[in-house]
Amino acid sequence: MKLTKTLLATTALTLASGTAFADGHMASDMTLVSWGGAYQNSQQKAYVEPYLEMNDGVTAVWDESSAEAVAKLRAMNEAGSVTWDVVDVVAADAIRLCDEGLALEIDPDEDLAAAPDGTSASDDFGDLLVSDCFIPQIVYSTTFGYRTDLVGDTPPTEVCAVFDTETYPGKRSLEKRPINNMEWALLCDGVAKDDVYDVLATDEGQQQALDKLATIKDDVIWWSAGADTPQLLADGEVIMGSTYNGRLFAAIEEQDQPIGMLWDAQVFDLDGWIIPTGLSPEREARARDFIKFATDTQRLADQAKYISYGPARASSAPLVGQHATLGIDMAPHMPTDPDNAQNTFLYNYEFWADYRDDIDAKFQAWLAQ
Amino acid sequence: MADTTTMIAADGTPLKRSLARALRRQKLRALGLIAPLLLFVLITFIVPIASMLFRSVENDIVANTLPYTVEALADWDATGTDLPPAPVYEAMFYDMFLAAEAKRHTRLGTRLNYETTGMSSLFRQSGRNMDDVADISYEPLEDLDDAWDEGETWYALFNSRGVSDTTLLADQRIRVARLSGNEAGADINFAPDAEVSALLPLAAREYTAWAVFVATQDNRDPAERDPWESVAPALVTDLRAADLSGYAGPAADMLRTAQRANLPIPDFAQEFGAMDEDWASLEPWQTIQTHSGTYTPGYFLNAIDAQKTPEGVAWQPEEKQILLTLFGRTIWMSLLITFSCIALGYPIAWLLANLPMRQANVLLILVLLPFWTSLLVRTSAWKVMLQQQGVINDVLVWIGLVADDGRLIMINNQFGTIVAMTHILLPFMILPMYSVMQTIPPSYLRAAKSLGATNWTAFWRVYFPQSVPGIGAGSILVFILSIGYYITPEIVGGTKGVFISNRIAFHISSSLNWGLAAALGTILLAAVLVLYWAYDKIVGIDNVKLG
Numbered sequence: 001m002k003l004t005k006t007l008l009a010t011t012a013l014t015l016a017s018g019t020a021f022a023d024g025h026m027a028s029d030m031t032l033v034s035w036g037g038a039y040q041n042s043q044q045k046a047y048v049e050p051y052l053e054m055n056d057g058v059t060a061v062w063d064e065s066s067a068e069a070v071a072k073l074r075a076m077n078e079a080g081s082v083t084w085d086v087v088d089v090v091a092a093d094a095i096r097l098c099d100e101g102l103a104l105e106i107d108p109d110e111d112l113a114a115a116p117d118g119t120s121a122s123d124d125f126g127d128l129l130v131s132d133c134f135i136p137q138i139v140y141s142t143t144f145g146y147r148t149d150l151v152g153d154t155p156p157t158e159v160c161a162v163f164d165t166e167t168y169p170g171k172r173s174l175e176k177r178p179i180n181n182m183e184w185a186l187l188c189d190g191v192a193k194d195d196v197y198d199v200l201a202t203d204e205g206q207q208q209a210l211d212k213l214a215t216i217k218d219d220v221i222w223w224s225a226g227a228d229t230p231q232l233l234a235d236g237e238v239i240m241g242s243t244y245n246g247r248l249f250a251a252i253e254e255q256d257q258p259i260g261m262l263w264d265a266q267v268f269d270l271d272g273w274i275i276p277t278g279l280s281p282e283r284e285a286r287a288r289d290f291i292k293f294a295t296d297t298q299r300l301a302d303q304a305k306y307i308s309y310g311p312a313r314a315s316s317a318p319l320v321g322q323h324a325t326l327g328i329d330m331a332p333h334m335p336t337d338p339d340n341a342q343n344t345f346l347y348n349y350e351f352w353a354d355y356r357d358d359i360d361a362k363f364q365a366w367l368a369q
Numbered sequence: 370m371a372d373t374t375t376m377i378a379a380d381g382t383p384l385k386r387s388l389a390r391a392l393r394r395q396k397l398r399a400l401g402l403i404a405p406l407l408l409f410v411l412i413t414f415i416v417p418i419a420s421m422l423f424r425s426v427e428n429d430i431v432a433n434t435l436p437y438t439v440e441a442l443a444d445w446d447a448t449g450t451d452l453p454p455a456p457v458y459e460a461m462f463y464d465m466f467l468a469a470e471a472k473r474h475t476r477l478g479t480r481l482n483y484e485t486t487g488m489s490s491l492f493r494q495s496g497r498n499m500d501d502v503a504d505i506s507y508e509p510l511e512d513l514d515d516a517w518d519e520g521e522t523w524y525a526l527f528n529s530r531g532v533s534d535t536t537l538l539a540d541q542r543i544r545v546a547r548l549s550g551n552e553a554g555a556d557i558n559f560a561p562d563a564e565v566s567a568l569l570p571l572a573a574r575e576y577t578a579w580a581v582f583v584a585t586q587d588n589r590d591p592a593e594r595d596p597w598e599s600v601a602p603a604l605v606t607d608l609r610a611a612d613l614s615g616y617a618g619p620a621a622d623m624l625r626t627a628q629r630a631n632l633p634i635p636d637f638a639q640e641f642g643a644m645d646e647d648w649a650s651l652e653p654w655q656t657i658q659t660h661s662g663t664y665t666p667g668y669f670l671n672a673i674d675a676q677k678t679p680e681g682v683a684w685q686p687e688e689k690q691i692l693l694t695l696f697g698r699t700i701w702m703s704l705l706i707t708f709s710c711i712a713l714g715y716p717i718a719w720l721l722a723n724l725p726m727r728q729a730n731v732l733l734i735l736v737l738l739p740f741w742t743s744l745l746v747r748t749s750a751w752k753v754m755l756q757q758q759g760v761i762n763d764v765l766v767w768i769g770l771v772a773d774d775g776r777l778i779m780i781n782n783q784f785g786t787i788v789a790m791t792h793i794l795l796p797f798m799i800l801p802m803y804s805v806m807q808t809i810p811p812s813y814l815r816a817a818k819s820l821g822a823t824n825w826t827a828f829w830r831v832y833f834p835q836s837v838p839g840i841g842a843g844s845i846l847v848f849i850l851s852i853g854y855y856i857t858p859e860i861v862g863g864t865k866g867v868f869i870s871n872r873i874a875f876h877i878s879s880s881l882n883w884g885l886a887a888a889l890g891t892i893l894l895a896a897v898l899v900l901y902w903a904y905d906k907i908v909g910i911d912n913v914k915l916g
Binding site: 067068070071074096099100101171176207221222224235236237350353354355356357358360361362364365366367368 | 471472473475476478479482483486487488489490493685688689690691694695756757758781859863864865867872877878879880881882
């Protein structure tokens with residue numbers, strides 16, 4: 001292990017010494033990590049391209065590894081060679097990285113831009129600053145889409161339609177993990193919204209959720225990639241299914257699929273940046289500079305031109321305009337739009353940090369039965 | 370007698386020795402030739418695998434993060450009903466304080482959360498509260514004399530004035546190095562004074578730990594920094610028992626004043642209990658004690674659906690048992706895939722070996738074509754073929770074999786996995802079979818027939834036995850490849866068609882339980898080796914031919 005460490009460290013040194021500096025104390029190369037697809041494209045258009053135009057000589061490369069960001073950052077950290085500068089992760093992963101000391105702590109008022117009207121960044125982001133290391137970009141939601149031509153004359157209006165196989169016969173697609181599914185199952189089994197996590201913390205509550213899911217187990221196709229549900233809906237394999245709202249927007253508006261949105265009990269979650277620890281001062285300075293630019297009010301509003309995720313800043317919301325190519329108003333497609341957000345569910349990070357391993361083992365064992 | 374039996378080489382040395390020398394030289398030369406490859410394999414393959422497998426037993430994080438707690442907990446009876454005694458809570462406070470400053474307490478919380486749900490947030494939240502506990506002593510001390518707020522006071526008190534306590538310094542260097550995982554050997558511009566460390570052992574220990582940490586991890590000079598608040602409760606605790614009558618060093622008067630003031634010491638047990646009621650229950654302490662060893666069989670137990678408890682090894686609750694099922698399923702399905710590859714591949718290999726060259730080449734390209742296509746593309750193609758609105762179902766409905774509402778379910782189950790993997794692995798079966806069959810002379814079959822054998826007898830008694838080495842080689846290849854397959858089962862396997870490797874991937878990239886992933890990987894590797902050994906015993910590895 002020593003040997004590999006030494007080898008990796010030497011490689012890192014050789015690479016680092018080859019880096020040229022654009023202006024004295026900032027590195028000129030950045031490696032940005034994101035999710036690929038339409039989402040990464042929205043980041044590229046909304047802030048990476050403008051940033052590179054402003055800063056001559058700076059280059060950015062993408063690494064589409066956000067799904068394994070925590071595992072890879074941990075491995076890089078152990079090897080003593082961190083090759084990523086800015087990493088896009090979901091809030092739960094940011095909390096975990098911050099906990100493990102793998103992400104830099106950020107002071108929002110110092111490191112991030114204030115709103116144009118002078119509101120401080122910490123007030124502008126508000127409750128969305130869920131971790132000391134996390135710089136929120138967007139609010140997304142996991143919600144349901146359904147085939148408008150297969151649901152008959154009464155399209156579903158609430159999430160419990162997923163469990164109603166009599167009115168809506170056919171397959172459904174759900175994510176192959178307990179998070180979100182357990183909550184929806186309890187909600188549709190009569191548990192009040194405020195009690196869901198208290199119930200889910202008990203063995204009986206977990207069993208209750210699994211029992212509710214068992215009522216539709218034979219009708220479920222379990223997905224593990226965000227693209228699966230739109231695909232299954234488009235093929236007519238399933239009548240309804242859960243996925244990220246941006247994926248459904250793309251299927252409905254960009255690909256004209258006969259799909260409708262079911263916003264009821266959508267689960268809000270956050271996605272944002274972290275800066276890894278262990279960067280050289282030059283690279284860290286560049287990463288901070290980029291982050292400050294990329295998360296200002298205008299940039300976050302710009303991102304909404306390309307994808308239907310809500311900007312994380314309160315001050316960006318009024319600036320959200322029209323889709324860059326389709327020319328439709330984006331505001332009604334945001335998960336945070338008042339019409340869509342009539343009944344929402346907030347993902348509980350603390351709860352899942354504790355119960356993820358335990359409930360996941362039960363969930364997978366239940367699936368395999 | 371000896372002279373007559375010993376043969377002498379031309380240069381006078383015994384022949385035996387000179388032969389051995391010549392052979393040794395040959396061996397060294399051979400070794401020199403393969404040295405680059407050997408080193409390459411060693412560095413890029415063996416070492417990483419070994420270090421990954423080592424994680425399956427490695428467990429020093431508990432003792433490295435909570436060294437004094439583990440020591441204090443050693444005598445506590447985890448199977449009883451009493452909470453640990455006060456010294457355990459005290460040790461926990463000092464361990465946790467340093468760990469929280471080093472941001473290591475949450476890592477330990479994550480590790481223990483694999484064993485007991487809730488440890489993760491227990492450690493995270495407790496880490497935040499350590500300053501408040503220390504302030505119970507720190508604030509009265511500071512109120513007593515503002516000089517206690519100055520870093521110089523503490524530095525002057527503890528820094529060596531002649532005889533230094535080298536054991537204490539070395540111990541604390543090790544403590545910080547183990548906690549942070551970084552070497553802490555550099556010069557730190559501080560050494561604890563032997564007299565003061567004898568007089569105020571706990572405070573000297575905590576101050577030294579702080580000084581080592583600040584100097585080695587933050588690269589700051591301890592002489593210019595203020596120590597953490599945790600030195601205050603340590604000092605107050607020491608003052609209760611210290612005999613200051615003979616002490617005349619720095620801050621002597623301040624120490625006497627503080628001793629007379631009888632400042633409060635936090636009731637650690639109560640403070641921890643107030644922080645989170647779990648600290649006032651047995652469970653977290655049982656978990657820490659049970660998993661405090663440097664090496665643990667815990668991950669291997671988890672890998673076979675068991676767990677380590679204070680009472681010994683026990684099965685996991687039934688609703689969490691999954692891994693043994695998955696192991697069994699992986700081996701069973703791999704065998705099925707291997708047999709279907711034999712059944713499908715044998716006739717094709719036979720055709721390849723017996724057709725005229727030109728047709729054989731066309732056929733060979735057809736066999737190899739899938740080889741040149743991306744694995745993901747092939748797997749996704751099966752999705753299009755097999756799904757309920759897919760090609761096969763559409764055709765079946767169109768010719769009326771199945772009703773439109775009774776479409777067959779052929780994907781997201783074991784059937785889908787077996788079909789897709791058989792297709793993907795088929796070339797690995799056909800090619801070894803083909804190369805062996807090519808070497809079987811057709812004259813043998815003709816000879817058998819001319820001697821009166823029927824077609825079947827000639828094939829079964831003459832041809833087939835000679836083709837067995839090809840089947841053996843193909844089977845080993847296909848079986849070992851399929852036992853570790855991951856992508857295809859993930860895409861087409863649904864819930865019942867996934868393998869153990871999907872679980873390994875989950876623990877590597879999602880739950881981050883690398884110890885369990887390593888244990889699962891080790892078991893899988895051992896299973897392959899055992900099967901290989903069994904194959905060698907039954908069939909004989911010499912009978913395997915790749916060509």
